[in-house]
Amino acid sequence: MFSPSLKKTGSSPVDSNKNTITIGMDIGGTNCDIGFVNQHGTCLQHLSLPTQNGTAFEGFRDAALRLIREQLRQLPTYQCVAMGIAAPGANSRNGRVSDPSNLGWPDVDLTEAFGRYLPFPIYVTNDANAAALGEKKYGAAKDMDNFVLLTLGTGLGAGIFVDGNLLLGRSGFGGELGHTRISDESRLCGCGQMGCLETYVSATGLRRTVMELIAKYGQSAGALAHLDFHQLSAERVGVAAADGDILALEAFEKTGAVLGKKMADWATVLDPEAFILFGGLTRAGEFLLDPVQRSFQKALSNFLRDPIPVVLSGVPHGEAAVLGACHISEFLHQIQEV
Ligand SMILES: [Zn+2]
Missing domain, CATH: 3.30.420.40 (ATPase, nucleotide binding domain)
Known part of the structure; x- marks a missing residue:
């Protein structure tokens, strides 16, 4: 090599x-x-x-x-x-x-x-x-040689283990999954491209989705509608979802659906033993995890029959x-x- x-x-x-x-x-x-x-x-x-x-x-x-x-x-x-x-x-x-x-x-x-x-x-x-x-040394991946850890915070980062080794790539930028694209025409990313995954699946991406939904629903947008972008945090959207706020639930549903679909793509490339989710956005718990799981399972190719678990990190934040x-x-x- x-x-x-x-x-x-x-x-x-x-x-x-x-x-x-x-x-x-x-x-x-x-x-x-x-x-x-x-x-x-x-x-x-x-x-x-x-x-x-x-x-x-x-x-x-x-x-x-x-x-x-x-x-x-x-x-x-x-x-x-x-x-x-x-x-x-x-x-x-x-x-x-x-x-x-x-x-x-x-x-x-x-x-x-x-x-x-x-x-x-x-x-x-x-x-x-x-x-x-x-995670490999102390957490959920202790016994795994192949896994993908996704950090869902302000952006979306990834650490990938392949056959027991950390993937670095030619120049050290291997595994930048946050900059794989889901669309060519939509949100501008900090990397200079349009439609990168992290512009949707991250705390910032979730906030952007909420703002779009507020614009779409207008007066009927609910409790989050009176907040501007800077007042809106992923945590606040999580609290609103727990209160049953329809818009917050829809925002998590969209975020999770986008992530699950991309994870199915990566599964066909990497054939991992698990995906491990880490970072502030995972505090939303089931509001994020459920749509991720549904979308991931639905998009997974038939030949990947053995279940690939999607779990939360086992190391304290x-x-x-x-x-x-x-x-x-x-x-x-x-x-x-x-
Ligand atoms: Zn990007």
């Missing part, structure tokens, strides 16, 4: 008298979570620092380095052997975050930026891949990316060595 080298940095020799730990860093639009995880998967310490305070990247990096060094000093019997960094849009092949627009940073080489100051290798991946790694980030080295190593 052709496998371009993955971007990482150098390491110090391991001290056999010490226990090893790995650091997992999850850089999000609001906060950065940093976990110090031992070889049994227990997070010994969990720290957090803000990312959305207008600081330049260097300010954030220096604050993160200070926290990491302080914490390592408090764990003198442990040696850190690697750090995994998960960030939206991060690329495992080159270690860069190429469009960190929600963070207000320029194109950043995360491997180099942290590797220059820390004596252990740094690995980088995007947040959806990190969540898939966490707050920990998935941090735990997954800790294991980037383990899984990317496999790929590198193939």
